[in-house]
Amino acid sequence: xxxxxxxxxxxxxxxxxxxxxxxxxxxxxxxxxxxxxxxxxxxxxxxxxxxxxxxxxxxxxxxxxxxxxxxxxxxxxxxxxxxxxxxxxxxxxxxxxxxxxxxxxxxxxxxx
Amino acid sequence: xxxxxxxxxxxxxxxxxxxxxxxxxxxxxxxxxxxxxxxxxxxxxxxxxxxxxxxxxxxxxxxxxxxxxxxxxxxxxxxxxxxxxxxxxxxxxxxxxxxxxxxxxxxxxxxxxx
Numbered sequence: 347x348x349x350x351x352x353x354x355x356x357x358x359x360x361x362x363x364x365x366x367x368x369x370x371x372x373x374x375x376x377x378x379x380x381x382x383x384x385x386x387x388x389x390x391x392x393x394x395x396x397x398x399x400x401x402x403x404x405x406x407x408x409x410x411x412x413x414x415x416x417x418x419x420x421x422x423x424x425x426x427x428x429x430x431x432x433x434x435x436x437x438x439x440x441x442x443x444x445x446x447x448x449x450x451x452x453x454x455x456x457x458x
Numbered sequence: 459x460x461x462x463x464x465x466x467x468x469x470x471x472x473x474x475x476x477x478x479x480x481x482x483x484x485x486x487x488x489x490x491x492x493x494x495x496x497x498x499x500x501x502x503x504x505x506x507x508x509x510x511x512x513x514x515x516x517x518x519x520x521x522x523x524x525x526x527x528x529x530x531x532x533x534x535x536x537x538x539x540x541x542x543x544x545x546x547x548x549x550x551x552x553x554x555x556x557x558x559x560x561x562x563x564x565x566x567x568x569x570x571x572x
Contacts, residue, residue: 378558389462389549389563397558436501443514446491446561448501 348373348441350449358455359427367422367452369437378440379420381411384451385433393435396420407431432456460484462564464550470570476538479567482531483552491561492525492535493549501549507533540571 349372359365371377378397382390394405401413411422420437437449463482471477483490491506505515507527515525522541527533537544547568551561 380560382563387565389565390551390561391563392560395560440558445503445506445514450500 348439348447350437350439350447352435352437352449352452354452355450356453356455358457361429361456361458362426365422365424365427365431365454367435367437367454369420369422369449370418371420371437371439372418373439373441377420379411379413380438380440380446381405381409381420381422382436382438382448383407383433384436390436393422427454427456429456429458462550462552462562464548464564464567466567467565468568468570470572471540472572473541474539475571476536477540477544477569477571479535479548479550479569481533481535481550481564483533483550484562485531487552487554487562488530489553489555490527490533491551491553492533493551494546495549495566496546504535537569540569542571545569545571 351370353368380395381393383393384390393409394403394411396403396413403411409424411420413420434451434453436451438446441447465480489508492504494502504517505525506513510527523537525535547566549566550564553559553561
């Protein structure tokens with residue numbers, strides 16, 4: 347079965363520091379991958395997606411992610427974090443039956 | 459453009475009562491999804507519709523839960539009777555084409571069953 351692992355439940359970074367959130371997936375075929383962000387009390391908003399082509403994907407709010415097939419990873423990065431980036435981040439893969447399978451999420455805290 | 463609309467935003471009810479959550483998807487989207495989010499289980503897909511037809515309801519926890527989509531612009535998720543363990547945030551999402559396209563999420567309904 348398809349699965350997504352986000353190994354870090356919480357991450358704290360200083361404002362202005364770089365950020366990398368890890369995501370590993372399990373899926374036999376070519377995956378369709380997504381990163382979503384959820385601010386407190388809000389629904390999920392798409393940051394970026396990967397279907398094919400260039401393995402480095404640019405998204406909104408200065409985020410990017412790199413697809414590495416050999417490592418089954420799709421890590422999210424940002425070179426300089428802003429306090430407004432504090433939120434919960436979800437990695438997801440489209441699995442069997444075209445259903446999105448979400449990871450458990452990573453809560454990002456930003457300290458000033 | 460209006461996004462996915464959910465109502466109510468908050469619902470507090472007593473155990474045993476019927477609860478109905480409502481969702482209006484984005485116009486032109488033909489797939490609609492109901493999710494439940496809890497601290498313990500994270501985001502779970504309950505059911506999804508394609509062109510108003512239920513495609514996969516394997517995530518519906520038990521017979522107390524039911525969902526309908528009578529037309530392309532409206533869906534309901536009903537819990538009858540409700541139990542405290544149903545307390546969660548319920549999200550509705552819609553997309554134009556299942557699988558390849560972004561799912562747009564509503565703001566959610568926070569349900570508390572006392």
